[in-house]
Amino acid sequence: MTLNTLPNIPDPDGFYDELLAAHEGLSKEQSDALNARLILILANHIGDRATLRAALDAARAT
Known part of the structure; x- marks a missing residue:
């Protein structure tokens, strides 16, 4: 799977x-929490661990 x-x-x-x-x-803390919830919701929607791992790798590389 190639990450788009x-x-x-x-x-x-x-x-x-x-x-x-x-x-x-939102405060900084509330905004950070919103971002974390959004990431987890979208990660759950994607579901595929290889895709999620590729996304983590891409995010760390930039």
């Missing part, structure tokens, strides 16, 4: 706006 790191989100600017809006009014 190419742009793949329709309307990426719109998604970014939604992401920022989700953090609006």
